[in-house]
Structure formats: C-alpha cells, structure tokens
Amino acid sequence: MKGRYDEENLKWIAPLIILVIVLPFLLRGATFSYRYYLYVLNIAGIYTILTVGLDLLSGYTGLISLGHAGFLAIGAYTSAVLVDQAGVPFGLSLIVSPLITGLFGILVGFPALRISGMYLGLTTMGFGFIVRRLIIALRTWTEGSAGLEVSKPVLFGFTFANDWHNYFLIYLFVIVVVVFARRVMKSKIGRALMAIRDSEHAAQAVGINLVRYKLFAFFLSAVLAGLAGVLFAHTMRFISTDHFDILLSIYFLIMVLVGGVATIYGAVLGTLFIVLLDFLAIPLFKDWLASFMAVQVADIQSLIFGCIMFLFIIFQPMGLYGMWLKMRIYWKLFPFNPKIKQT
Amino acid sequence: MKLRKPVTLILLITFFLACAGREPTPGVTDTEILIGNIQDLSGPMKELGMALPHGSNLYFNYINDKGGVHGRQIRMTMEDHQYNPQKAVAAAKKLIEQDQVFCLYQIIGTSPCEAIRPMLEENGIPLVAPATQSGTMSDRSKTGWKYIFHTDTGYDKQANILVDYAYELNASAKVGVIYQDDDYGENVLEGIAEAEARHGVTIQKEAFQRGATDFAGQVMNLNKGGATHVIIGGIVREPIIVMKTAAAMGYAPQFLGISPTMDHRVALGSGEAGEGFIAANFAQLYNSDTEGAELYRELFEKSGTDPKVMGMYNFYGFITAMVLVEGLERAGKRLTRDGLIKALEGVKGYDGKGVFRGITYGPNDRAGTEAVVLVENRGGTQRIISDWIE
Structure with a gap:
C-alpha cells in the first residue's frame, strides 16, 4: 500500500541540512565580512518561517493577508515583554508567544468567514495598523514608539551571543517549519484547505467544516509568524514600531508570489531571493548606477521590486519553484522534449 | 652564554608586543x-x-x-x-x-x-x-x-525649556502640546511630564501620526481645551499646516516649536499664520x-x-x-x-x-x-530673540 508521504521526495533533506550547517563555515573562509552576510541570512531565515506560514494561508487556502507584519510584531513584543519583564525563560516564550499570536490569528480569522479577496486584504491591512497603534498605546510595557531593547536568547543555559550562534538557532527552526508545513499540507488538513480555496461550496458539500478549517489556517499562519517574531526580537535585540509597517507585509506577499504560491519551497526560495536582492544585489546595483549616472538612485528599490513582481506574474506565474520544476522535467526528458507551443 | 636565553626571551616578547601594537586601526591609513x-x-x-x-x-x-x-x-x-x-x-x-x-x-x-x-x-x-x-x-x-x-x-530638555518660557510670557498661560507619536514625540512627552510635575499643572496633549497632513481634529481640541500656548513637536510640514489650520479656525495661540520646526521653510511656508512663531534651537542660525x-x-x-x-x-x-x-x-x-x-x-x-x-x-x-536659543519668525525671516537658555 502506498503511504501518505511516498510521493514526497525526501532525499534532498540530508544534503540540504549539511549545506545549511556548512554554509557559515564556507562564508567565514571566503570573506572577512562574513558576519554581515550571516546577518542577512538570519533575516532571510526569520522571514522564511513567516512566509511559509503566509503560504499556508494565502497560497493553499486562498485567504489574502496584508497584516502579517502585525503578527510578527505581536510575536516579537509578546516575547520581549514576557522574557524581559515577566521573567519567563526564553525556551518557554518560544512556545507561549507564538500561541498567543495564534489567538490573534483566530480573531482576525473571524471576518474571513464572511469576506474574501480584496476585502479580506483590506481588513488584514487594517489589523496591521491596529497592532502598531496598540503597541504605542500600551507604552507601560512596550515603551511606545521609542522601541524596546531585548535580551539575547538563552536556551538550556547557553546564550546565543552573536550572529554565528543565531544562525544555527534560526535555521534549526527553518528546517523544522518547512518539513512540518510540507507534511501538514500533504495531510487531510492540507487537502481540505486547498478544497476551500478552489471552491467553498464544493468543499462544504463533501463535509469540510469551513469555519474550523479557515480559523485553523489563520491560527497556524499566525503561530508561525509569532515564532518568527520571537526569533526576530531576541536575535535583532531591538524592536520598534518602525520595523513593522505595511510595506513589510507587502514584501512578504511578494516573497510568496515570486517563489511560487502553494508549494512551501516557493516561499523559501522567494524569501531568500528577495532578501538577498534587497540587502546585497540592489546596493551593488545602486553603486554601479551611481558610478556613471548623476541621478539620485535612492528610490530605485521599489521600482526594481515592482518590475520583478510584474515580470514574474506575466512570464512565470508559477514562481521560482515553478521554474525549477520545469527545468527538472526538461532535463529528465532530454533530449526527447516535446515542443510545447505557448498559446 | 648564560645571558643568551633571557635576552632571546625578552627580544621575542618585545617582538610579539610590537606586532600586537602594530595592528592597524580599521579605516585609518597614513593618508x-x-x-x-x-x-x-x-x-x-x-x-x-x-x-x-x-x-x-x-x-x-x-x-x-x-x-x-x-x-x-x-x-x-x-x-x-x-x-x-x-x-x-x-x-x-x-x-x-x-x-x-x-x-x-x-x-x-x-x-x-x-x-x-x-x-x-x-x-x-x-x-x-x-x-x-x-x-x-x-x-x-x-x-x-x-x-x-x-x-x-x-527634545525632552527643549520641551521643558519651552514650557518654562510659556509661563514666563504669561504666568496664567494654559499650555498644550501637539506631537508626532513616534520616538521623537515620545521624548518630547518625557520633557512635558517633567515640566508638568515641576509646575504642578496638566498639559493638554494631542498626537498625530508621522506623515499626517490633516490636523483639524487636534487643533480643534486644543482650541476647545483653551490652550493659549501650543508647543509643536513636528518637523517642517506639520507646524506649517497646524498654524494655518488654527488661523483658518480663528484660533490664535502663541505657537512654540521644538528644534526640527526651526527650519527656515517653516517661516517661508506658514506666511501670516506663522507670524510670531517661536522655535528652540541648540545652535546659532546659519545666517x-x-x-x-x-x-x-x-x-x-x-x-x-x-x-x-x-x-x-x-x-x-x-x-x-x-x-x-x-x-x-x-x-x-x-x-x-x-x-x-x-x-x-x-x-x-x-x-x-x-x-x-x-x-x-x-x-x-x-x-x-x-542649551537652546529661541528663534522668532517675523515677516518670513528668522531672528534670534534670546540668549542661551539652559
């Protein structure tokens, strides 16, 4: 009998884990400014945890969210307050803070039972704004918009003191989250969520409880965003409302779209692509452009992101992961590829 | 012969120390x-x-x-x-x-x-x-x-000085503050809280979001609260619009500003409404x-x-x-x-x-x-009207 996960090719996991472990050592050997690259990778890792959650919600279930920066903020602030002000150990906060964020996810999920598409996008965007106002209003704990210094992560007596340590902490969670999300999506829950995305009526007709599954999608997505928030707060060591603006929520959606929706791997690839582009490629491009053009090139980032979105949606609606799949099929069939005419 | 070992040792230590001492400071070369x-x-x-x-x-x-x-x-x-x-x-x-x-x-x-x-x-x-x-x-x-x-x-110190100045101008002044609700405003509020405690008064506070362009609600509230001296914690656009809005409502308190509002464009842009606006600054003017x-x-x-x-x-x-x-x-x-x-x-x-x-x-x-000096707008230009205030 064929098992549930037999379709899933898991051979790549071991080499990937080895690559993740070896990468910082390679970086350290290759460049003296490896800590800067590690920091960028850490940001990418934290965002990956969030975008995987966003992919579950927006990609698999079809519920658009423009409020994920809000969930990230809730996770970050909850953990900062719990650990630094209430004395909760970091290890416990890693469990509790995401769960609290998950409850907010359910709260936001309720309107989603009745609205969808653009209207849901606007509602969740409103949620993002509310969270920022809430953080400012609760200044007794959050210090308002002045921002909050956060302690370093401490697990089993070990302090994660720098980007090197943080890298391993963050990527441990990235691997766990990606494997977990793939599994969930291959299970009954995943199929139910996809059925809801494709046709709510049909899903209901085959006995899928819409309320329960939609709320569950919001809950799970918010839990992952909350987890990303906890890691964000303690590894970046300073959080302020300036971090969590609407633009960040939009970037998260771009990451998922560019990577390829409803694949999980797409979210990972998209996040890595956008973060590396944002932190490494665009500054280089700016310098290069400024070297021979006397124009102000500061605003070029939004322009580049806009173009990338535009080009991907037109030419590669399946995203980066879709490109990879196509490439794989091409090489598998080589040299007997059927000529596919684009219509 | 006996001396050779310690001498070698000392030379070696000196060499290592010299090497350690010669480690270059990042970003500094001879030129x-x-x-x-x-x-x-x-x-x-x-x-x-x-x-x-x-x-x-x-x-x-x-x-x-x-x-x-x-x-x-x-x-x-x-x-x-x-x-x-x-x-x-x-x-x-x-x-x-x-x-x-x-x-x-x-x-x-x-x-x-x-x-x-x-x-x-x-x-x-x-x-x-x-x-x-x-x-x-x-x-x-x-x-x-x-x-x-x-x-x-x-900013806290400046807000503190401006509250004192308002009471110096008019002992029975009613002070209000309109501030940007971000880290900047947060620090202004700290100064305001200190001044409140010192003078034993409550200062009316109205917040606006960074980037806001409409202040009608806040100005109306200040008018309703009867503020005679209003401290503006904005940058350039905000004080201009706040003062113009107040003028349009026929509300004319003495406006005072924290240093970012000291830009000459505030004097130019606010026109009649900004006549007599006084802002604090931590340095002398560029002109x-x-x-x-x-x-x-x-x-x-x-x-x-x-x-x-x-x-x-x-x-x-x-x-x-x-x-x-x-x-x-x-x-x-x-x-x-x-x-x-x-x-x-x-x-x-x-x-x-x-x-x-x-x-x-x-x-x-x-x-x-x-310390700060106070700068006043008159006829679209700025002039310093005080000595250093600490």
Missing part, C-alpha cells in the same frame, strides 16, 4: 580616515538625508584642502536605511565589517540609532553626533552608551554673524551648490562635522577608536566657532550641549 554615515535616502526623511551629509562634506573638504587631520584626509562613505531600524543594523554591519570604517557618524533617526547600540558595544566603535535630538542618546542606562557622543540638546556660520556661507557659495540646499539641516551637517574633526584633532597622530573616545571625553565647552553654547563631554557625560 586617510574613513568614516561611515547612514542616512535616510529613500524613506520618510529623505529630504534631510541629502542635505545633512552635503553640509558635513563642506567642512570635511575644507579641512582636507588645508592638509587634513594630522596629514590624513577625511573620507565619508554613506549607506541608506530608509528610516528602518533593521536596515540601519545591516548598513552598520556593512560599514564596520566590509568597508572597515574607523567610526560611525551622524546616523539619522532615533530608532535606527537605538537599534545599532549592541553593535557599537560589540565592536567598540564610536558613533559621533547621531542626527537626532532625542535625550535617550545620552542615557547612561542603555547598552553601548559609552560609544555614543550626542551633540544636541535633547547669523558667528564665525562658524560665516565660514559655512563662504564655503557653501564656493561649492556652487543649488542655493535651495542652504538652510538649517545643511548647516546641522556642517557643525556636527566640526565636532568630529575636533575629536580627531585631539586624538593625535596615532589614531585609534579608544583614542577618539578618550579625546572626545576631554572636550570641554567647545563652541564650534561661536555656533554652540559649549559642547562638553566627560567619562560619564555624553550629552554635548544642553
């Missing part, structure tokens, strides 16, 4: 000092992001033309943080590790500066003259305080007759820059550059990061060619200047 600056070049404050470093470069170029500091030319490299603290951290990491800058200088915005505190401590790298007047910059209870040399009078301001105007004209750039923020870049150069001069020929920190700690009452009241640092003091 150059590289400093790192992080500005907002494409975010909400991008207007200032261009004006500030231009002013600093005017002074650095002037010093470079005179032969530099102890024979070294000053070169400033820039990054963009878009007023995002996380981008500020990434930019600081890049400057410190990839570009190997000697020190950080003039990073704009409170939250970006707050975010890089742990890095300053880890790398032992000084940040001179952060471009924010938040009093938290010189707060000794915060991480990395030792490495931040704040030049300006804090004053102090030696520093005269040098600034002379260098600016020589540079052939668009005259529109000339103004308070450009001048701000210029005068903070003077403070950094003063520190570098004092640090001497053998320049190290610790040496710069020690040298700056020795700065007492430095007035930047008459521009400041006197910048003073010490082993436990990072506050810079703590």
Whole structure:
C-alpha cells in the first residue's frame, strides 16, 4: 500500500541540512565580512518561517493577508515583554508567544468567514495598523514608539551571543517549519484547505467544516509568524514600531508570489531571493548606477521590486519553484522534449 | 652564554608586543580616515538625508584642502536605511565589517540609532553626533552608551525649556502640546511630564501620526481645551499646516516649536499664520554673524551648490562635522577608536566657532550641549530673540 508521504521526495533533506550547517563555515573562509552576510541570512531565515506560514494561508487556502507584519510584531513584543519583564525563560516564550499570536490569528480569522479577496486584504491591512497603534498605546510595557531593547536568547543555559550562534538557532527552526508545513499540507488538513480555496461550496458539500478549517489556517499562519517574531526580537535585540509597517507585509506577499504560491519551497526560495536582492544585489546595483549616472538612485528599490513582481506574474506565474520544476522535467526528458507551443 | 636565553626571551616578547601594537586601526591609513554615515535616502526623511551629509562634506573638504587631520584626509562613505531600524543594523554591519570604517557618524533617526547600540558595544566603535535630538542618546542606562557622543540638546530638555518660557510670557498661560507619536514625540512627552510635575499643572496633549497632513481634529481640541500656548513637536510640514489650520479656525495661540520646526521653510511656508512663531534651537542660525556660520556661507557659495540646499539641516551637517574633526584633532597622530573616545571625553565647552553654547563631554557625560536659543519668525525671516537658555 502506498503511504501518505511516498510521493514526497525526501532525499534532498540530508544534503540540504549539511549545506545549511556548512554554509557559515564556507562564508567565514571566503570573506572577512562574513558576519554581515550571516546577518542577512538570519533575516532571510526569520522571514522564511513567516512566509511559509503566509503560504499556508494565502497560497493553499486562498485567504489574502496584508497584516502579517502585525503578527510578527505581536510575536516579537509578546516575547520581549514576557522574557524581559515577566521573567519567563526564553525556551518557554518560544512556545507561549507564538500561541498567543495564534489567538490573534483566530480573531482576525473571524471576518474571513464572511469576506474574501480584496476585502479580506483590506481588513488584514487594517489589523496591521491596529497592532502598531496598540503597541504605542500600551507604552507601560512596550515603551511606545521609542522601541524596546531585548535580551539575547538563552536556551538550556547557553546564550546565543552573536550572529554565528543565531544562525544555527534560526535555521534549526527553518528546517523544522518547512518539513512540518510540507507534511501538514500533504495531510487531510492540507487537502481540505486547498478544497476551500478552489471552491467553498464544493468543499462544504463533501463535509469540510469551513469555519474550523479557515480559523485553523489563520491560527497556524499566525503561530508561525509569532515564532518568527520571537526569533526576530531576541536575535535583532531591538524592536520598534518602525520595523513593522505595511510595506513589510507587502514584501512578504511578494516573497510568496515570486517563489511560487502553494508549494512551501516557493516561499523559501522567494524569501531568500528577495532578501538577498534587497540587502546585497540592489546596493551593488545602486553603486554601479551611481558610478556613471548623476541621478539620485535612492528610490530605485521599489521600482526594481515592482518590475520583478510584474515580470514574474506575466512570464512565470508559477514562481521560482515553478521554474525549477520545469527545468527538472526538461532535463529528465532530454533530449526527447516535446515542443510545447505557448498559446 | 648564560645571558643568551633571557635576552632571546625578552627580544621575542618585545617582538610579539610590537606586532600586537602594530595592528592597524580599521579605516585609518597614513593618508586617510574613513568614516561611515547612514542616512535616510529613500524613506520618510529623505529630504534631510541629502542635505545633512552635503553640509558635513563642506567642512570635511575644507579641512582636507588645508592638509587634513594630522596629514590624513577625511573620507565619508554613506549607506541608506530608509528610516528602518533593521536596515540601519545591516548598513552598520556593512560599514564596520566590509568597508572597515574607523567610526560611525551622524546616523539619522532615533530608532535606527537605538537599534545599532549592541553593535557599537560589540565592536567598540564610536558613533559621533547621531542626527537626532532625542535625550535617550545620552542615557547612561542603555547598552553601548559609552560609544555614543550626542551633540544636541535633547527634545525632552527643549520641551521643558519651552514650557518654562510659556509661563514666563504669561504666568496664567494654559499650555498644550501637539506631537508626532513616534520616538521623537515620545521624548518630547518625557520633557512635558517633567515640566508638568515641576509646575504642578496638566498639559493638554494631542498626537498625530508621522506623515499626517490633516490636523483639524487636534487643533480643534486644543482650541476647545483653551490652550493659549501650543508647543509643536513636528518637523517642517506639520507646524506649517497646524498654524494655518488654527488661523483658518480663528484660533490664535502663541505657537512654540521644538528644534526640527526651526527650519527656515517653516517661516517661508506658514506666511501670516506663522507670524510670531517661536522655535528652540541648540545652535546659532546659519545666517547669523558667528564665525562658524560665516565660514559655512563662504564655503557653501564656493561649492556652487543649488542655493535651495542652504538652510538649517545643511548647516546641522556642517557643525556636527566640526565636532568630529575636533575629536580627531585631539586624538593625535596615532589614531585609534579608544583614542577618539578618550579625546572626545576631554572636550570641554567647545563652541564650534561661536555656533554652540559649549559642547562638553566627560567619562560619564555624553550629552554635548544642553542649551537652546529661541528663534522668532517675523515677516518670513528668522531672528534670534534670546540668549542661551539652559
């Protein structure tokens, strides 16, 4: 009998884990400014945890969210307050803070039972704004918009003191989250969520409880965003409302779209692509452009992101992961590829 | 023969010590000092992001033309943080590790500066003259305080002085404050709270969001609350619209402003409504007759820059550059990061060619200047109406 996960090719996991472990050592050997690259990778890792959650919600279930920066903020602030002000150990906060964020996810999920598409996008965007106002209003704990210094992560007596340590902490969670999300999506829950995305009526007709599954999608997505928030707060060591603006929520959606929706791997690839582009490629491009053009090139980032979105949606609606799949099929069939005419 | 071993040992130790001592300071060569600056070049404050470093470069170029500091030319490299603290951290990491800058200088915005505190401590790298007047910059209870040399009078201190001034003008004044509800406003509120406690009064507070363009609700509330003196904690656009809105409503309190509202464009843009507006500033004006301001105007004209750039923020870049150069001069020929920190700690009452009241640092003091002058708008121009107030 064929098992549930037999379709899933898991051979790549071991080499990937080895690559993740070896990468910082390679970086350290290759460049003296490896800590800067590690920091960028850490940001990418934290965002990956969030975008995987966003992919579950927006990609698999079809519920658009423009409020994920809000969930990230809730996770970050909850953990900062719990650990630094209430004395909760970091290890416990890693469990509790995401769960609290998950409850907010359910709260936001309720309107989603009745609205969808653009209207849901606007509602969740409103949620993002509310969270920022809430953080400012609760200044007794959050210090308002002045921002909050956060302690370093401490697990089993070990302090994660720098980007090197943080890298391993963050990527441990990235691997766990990606494997977990793939599994969930291959299970009954995943199929139910996809059925809801494709046709709510049909899903209901085959006995899928819409309320329960939609709320569950919001809950799970918010839990992952909350987890990303906890890691964000303690590894970046300073959080302020300036971090969590609407633009960040939009970037998260771009990451998922560019990577390829409803694949999980797409979210990972998209996040890595956008973060590396944002932190490494665009500054280089700016310098290069400024070297021979006397124009102000500061605003070029939004322009580049806009173009990338535009080009991907037109030419590669399946995203980066879709490109990879196509490439794989091409090489598998080589040299007997059927000529596919684009219509 | 017996002597040989100890002599070899001593020679070896000396050799190692010499090697250790010769480890070069990052960003410093025989001919150059590289400093790192992080500005907002494409975010909400991008207007200032261009004006500030231009002013600093005017002074650095002037010093470079005179032969530099102890024979070294000053070169400033820039990054963009878009007023995002996380981008500020990434930019600081890049400057410190990839570009190997000697020190950080003039990073704009409170939250970006707050975010890089742990890095300053880890790398032992000084940040001179952060471009924010938040009093938290010189707060000794915060991480990395030792490495931040704040030049300006804090927003909290300024708010405090303005409340006192309102009561000086009119003992039965009713003071209100309209503030931007971000880190800047947060620091203004701290000063207001202190003044409230000192005077035993409650001050009416109205908040607006950064980037807001409509203040009708807040102004109406202040009018309803009967505020006779209103302190504005905005930047350039906000005081103009607030005063115009009040004028349109027939509400005419005495408006007072925190230093970012001191820009000459407020005087130009607010017209009739801004007549008599008084703002605090931690330095003399760019068009004053102090030696520093005269040098600034002379260098600016020589540079052939668009005259529109000339103004308070450009001048701000210029005068903070003077403070950094003063520190570098004092640090001497053998320049190290610790040496710069020690040298700056020795700065007492430095007035930047008459521009400041006197910048003073010490082993436990990072506050810079703590005085302001008051600047009044009359007929679209600004003039100083007070002595230094502390």
